[in-house]
Every structure is written in C-alpha cells, then in structure tokens.
Amino acid sequence: MRGVLYAAAEGLPYIKSGGLADVIGSLPQCIDHDKYQVAVVMPMYKKIIDKFEMEKVADFPVQSGIINKQASLYKDVSNGIDYYFIRQDDYFYRDGMYGFADDGERFAFYCKAVLEMLKFVPFKIDIIHTHDWHTGMIPILAKKEYTDEYHNSIKHVFTIHNLAFQGNFPRELMNCFNLHSRYFDNGDLKFDTGMSFMKGAIVYADKITTVSNSYAGEILSPEFGERLNEALSYRRNDLWGIVNGIDTDSWNPETDKNLFAHYSLKNMANKKKNKRDLQRRLGLREDDNVLLMGMVSRLTWQKGVSLLIEKMSTIMGQDVQLIILGTGDNYIENQLKRIEFDYPHRAVFYCGYDEALSHSIYAGVDMFLMPSLFEPCGISQLISMRYGTLPLVREVGGLRDTVVPYNEYTKAGTGFTFKNFSGDDFIYMIKYAIEVFYYRKDDWKKMMKNAMKEDVSWQKSALLYDQLYSCL
Ligand code: ADP
Numbered sequence: 153m154r155g156v157l158y159a160a161a162e163g164l165p166y167i168k169s170g171g172l173a174d175v176i177g178s179l180p181q182c183i184d185h186d187k188y189q190v191a192v193v194m195p196m197y198k199k200i201i202d203k204f205e206m207e208k209v210a211d212f213p214v215q216s217g218i219i220n221k222q223a224s225l226y227k228d229v230s231n232g233i234d235y236y237f238i239r240q241d242d243y244f245y246r247d248g249m250y251g252f253a254d255d256g257e258r259f260a261f262y263c264k265a266v267l268e269m270l271k272f273v274p275f276k277i278d279i280i281h282t283h284d285w286h287t288g289m290i291p292i293l294a295k296k297e298y299t300d301e302y303h304n305s306i307k308h309v310f311t312i313h314n315l316a317f318q319g320n321f322p323r324e325l326m327n328c329f330n331l332h333s334r335y336f337d338n339g340d341l342k343f344d345t346g347m348s349f350m351k352g353a354i355v356y357a358d359k360i361t362t363v364s365n366s367y368a369g370e371i372l373s374p375e376f377g378e379r380l381n382e383a384l385s386y387r388r389n390d391l392w393g394i395v396n397g398i399d400t401d402s403w404n405p406e407t408d409k410n411l412f413a414h415y416s417l418k419n420m421a422n423k424k425k426n427k428r429d430l431q432r433r434l435g436l437r438e439d440d441n442v443l444l445m446g447m448v449s450r451l452t453w454q455k456g457v458s459l460l461i462e463k464m465s466t467i468m469g470q471d472v473q474l475i476i477l478g479t480g481d482n483y484i485e486n487q488l489k490r491i492e493f494d495y496p497h498r499a500v501f502y503c504g505y506d507e508a509l510s511h512s513i514y515a516g517v518d519m520f521l522m523p524s525l526f527e528p529c530g531i532s533q534l535i536s537m538r539y540g541t542l543p544l545v546r547e548v549g550g551l552r553d554t555v556v557p558y559n560e561y562t563k564a565g566t567g568f569t570f571k572n573f574s575g576d577d578f579i580y581m582i583k584y585a586i587e588v589f590y591y592r593k594d595d596w597k598k599m600m601k602n603a604m605k606e607d608v609s610w611q612k613s614a615l616l617y618d619q620l621y622s623c624l
C-alpha cells in the first residue's frame with residue numbers, strides 16, 4: 153500500500169471557487185483504496201473555520217527563510233477520506249481565498265507547512281500530488297531544502313488546472329525559502345526577473361499532468377503556453393493529459409436535493425418541471441416551449457463572456473431566454489447587469505456565487521453556454537450532460553475532448569461546438585442550435601439521451617492516475 157497526499161488550495165465539501173475544488177472533492181475517493189492510502193491537505197480559511205468544527209491534530213513551527221510562524225493542523229473526515237487543514241490565522245483568516253498582496257508569502261508558508269505536517273500523518277506518504285501554482289514549491293523544497301531520507305524519497309505529481317495562473321512574484325520572494333540562490337540563477341525558478349511557483353513545479357515534479365489531452369498538447373504551443381511552453385516542452389515525456397470526471401453522486405438528477413423534481417433517462421418529463429420552477433423563481437416568463445439557455449461561470453476573460461456580450465442583442469433577438477449565474481471581473485459584471493432591463497422577463501443575471509442555484513440551473517435550462525477562449529478541462533459541460541442539458545462549447549481544451557458535436561445525419565452528439573473564437577462563429581452555432589431545438593425536436597431529445605448516457609465519472613481517469621502513480 154502506498155500513501156498519496158493531495159495538496160491543493162481548495163476542495164469540496166469545504167471551500168470552492170471553481171473546478172479545482174470539484175476535483176479535490178472527488179478524485180481522492182475514486183483512487184483504488186486497496187493500493188493507495190490517501191489524504192488531502194489544504195489551507196484553513198476563515199470560511200472553513202466558521203463553518204466546520206474539527207479535531208486539532210498538532211501545533212508545529214514553520215520556519216522558511218524569513219517566515220517564522222506557528223501553524224496548527226486540523227483534521228476532518230469526509231466520504232471516508234482524511235482532510236487535513238493548515239491553520240495560520242494571520243495568513244488565512246480572511247474573507248476570500250486569493251488575490252491578496254501577500255499571496256506569495258501565504259502560499260510559500262503553505263508549501264513549507266505541508267512538508268512539515270507529514271510527521272503527523274499516521275501513514276507514510278510516498279507520493280505528493282500537488283495541484284496548481286499554490287502548491288508549486290513543494291517538489292523543489294522536498295528535494296533540495298530537506299536532506300532527510302523521508303522527504304527526499306517522496307515522488308511528486310503536479311497537476312496543471314490552469315496555466316494562466318502561475319504564482320509569479322518578485323525575486324525577493326526567494327527570501328521566504330531556505331533555498332540556495334542558484335535555483336533562481338540557473339533559471340529553474342526564474343521567470344522574467346522574478347520567481348515562479350508554477351515553473352518550479354514544472355521543473356521539479358517527477359510527473360506533470362494536466363486535465364485533458366487536448367490541453368496537454370495546447371500548452372506546448374506559444375498560443376496556450378502562457379510563456380511556459382518551452383519549460384513544458386523540456387518535460388513533454390513526463391507530461392500526461394488526464395481528463396477530469398465529476399462526482400456522479402452529488403451531481404445526480406435522480407437524487408439531487410436542490411432540484412424541484414427528480415428525473416432520469418427513463419423519466420425525462422420531470423426535467424421540464426425544473427425549468428418552470430427556475431423561470432418562476434427568477435422572474436422569467438413561464439414557458440415550457442421556449443429555449444432556455446444558461447451559464448454558470450467565473451466571469452473572466454477565459455470563459456469567453458466577451459463573445460456573449462458582443463452578440464447579446466442578436467442572441468436576444470431570437471426566441472430564447474437566458475440565465476447567467478456568475479461573479480468575477482467588475483467590467484463583465486457591469487455589462488451583464490444591463491440584461492434584465494434590456495430584456496425583461498427573458499434574461500436574468502444573478503451576480504454572485506450560489507451552489508444550490510447552480511444545481512437548479514444545470515437541471516432547468518435546455519442548453520448551457522461555454523464559449524471559452526481556453527479551457528483546460530471544464531467541469532460545467534460535464535455536469536450539463538449529466539443533467540441532459542446540451543452544452544454549446546468552443547472546440548478547445550477539455551471542451552473539445554468531452555463534448556461530441558451534433559451530427560444532423562447520424563444523429564450522434566452530446567452538444568454543439570464551434571471552432572474559432574469569434575462572435576460570428578458563436579452566433580452561427582447558437583442559431584443552428586435554436587433551429588434544432590424548434591424544428592428537429594426528435595434530434596434534440598436523442599442528444600439529451602446521448603448526453604445523459606455519457607460516462608462523466610472518474611472511473612476511466614482514476615485508472616490512468618493509477619497507471620501514472622505506478623510509474624513512480
Ligand atoms: P473553472 O474551474 O475554470 O472555473 P470549471 O468548469 O472547471 O471552470 O468549474 C467551474 C465549477 O464552479 C463548476 O462546478 C461550476 O458549477 C462552479 N461555479 C462557477 N461559478 C459559480 C457560481 N457563480 N455559483 C456556483 N457555482 C459556480
């Protein structure tokens with residue numbers, strides 16, 4: 153039996169801002185527990201402290217360069233998995249998780265604390281599976297700062313969920329580690345004139361994965377490589393693309409507690425009741441027959457909301473309704489706030505983060521929009537398919553790998569796809585989807601079934617992670 157520790161900055165059921173939390177809340181459960189003993193570790197933010205009561209395991213000092221603080225380790229069990237939390241209130245007892253001026257120091261502390269807490273885990277950790285830049289310094293610290301056999305023998309897998317967020321900081325941040333300056337000077341950590349957590353992980357992890365096959369290829373190119381494509385190209389033989397799954401128990405239209413009416417492949421009629429309920433609750437005209445489109449998203453440039461805003465009047469010139477749930481960039485939020493005034497009872501923007509409402513939207517809408525500029529994997533289109541809601545996506549990254557485009561001749565398909573990141577291509581596909589919805593109802597129904605039959609669980613991908621761990 154080998155020990156695997158998952159380290160990440162967020163994870164369900166404790167805290168979530170995006171798909172990373174979905175992954176951390178579900179992948180550890182799906183790994184073969186006859187072969188691997190697993191645990192998860194994340195920072196203990198204010199929101200977690202305020203909401204969850206848990207057992208304290210230990211207090212311990214964290215000394216890392218100029219950082220010299222006490223940390224506490226807490227533990228909770230969820231779905232049979234041990235979740236550990238690093239508590240340090242100066243760093244993490246704040247409203248929000250990221251986006252603070254001292255994020256570099258906060259996550260430098262976290263990386264070091266993860267390596268210090270290993271002694272309190274009751275089994276030996278053989279593999280640390282780190283996720284995204286917040287954990288990026290763990291491999292180099294374990295290999296170069298520690299000199300003991302335990303830390304040096306650990307193998308490291310680093311998963312890139314989003315290469316656009318790299319954890320790049322001024323050179324002075326090196327002072328937060330006890331690392332020799334040569335690791336900066338030789339280029340391992342250097343990025344422009346500063347240092348990069350993400351680059352450190354790319355250089356020092358034993359294996360690198362990202363969350364879809366297509367994205368694994370894309371990030372080797374300048375277009376998607378975010379200026380780390382060369383560093384990644386050096387590691388291309390150790391780079392795997394493994395597509396995400398979702399937790400098919402919590403995302404299940406037959407049992408989902410947030411739904412107005414449960415439904416399944418055999419009882420699709422009830423899906424319409426969710427649509428009615430959603431329309432009623434959000435003040436839209438109640439109508440079973442109109443095409444109701446939805447979006448649940450972080451509102452950032454990545455998600456292609458600009459295409460939606462650009463084509464809003466053309467889209468709303470069709471016989472459709474639109475619901476958007478999201479929060480993010482002020483500029484995008486302000487643009488979207490207009491739609492309720494411009495298209496009363498036909499469009500609604502719910503500005504914020506709301507887990508329960510998101511479930512109602514996945515179940516209640518007919519079509520889900522995801523015109524992303526780039527998309528490492530995407531969880532939302534997987535959830536949509538599971539709920540018989542057809543995704544309309546751009547053919548990029550994980551969206552390309554998971555959504556089968558509608559074929560009007562064979563009737564195959566689980567959604568609609570378009571290629572170029574352009575408003576015209578987007579609107580062309582929306583109009584095409586509208587036509588299918590109104591005039592080829594049987595095709596639409598067939599696609600809903602195809603989508604619901606799609607395997608969006610972790611089953612296949614968990615086996616791939618197993619294979620990957622076996623290489624270490
Ligand atoms: P990303 O991780 O890039 O944000 P994903 O599609 O991988 O995109 O995952 C997004 C996850 O976050 C989905 O589970 C989605 O339902 C959820 N989500 C995003 N925005 C919101 C919101 N405003 N309210 C509730 N859930 C949201």
Ligand code: GLC
Pocket residue numbers: 170171172175313314363396527528529530531550
């Ligand atoms: C990132 C990506 C998203 C992916 C998620 C989980 O947030 O933007 O595409 O699904 O991580 O891997």
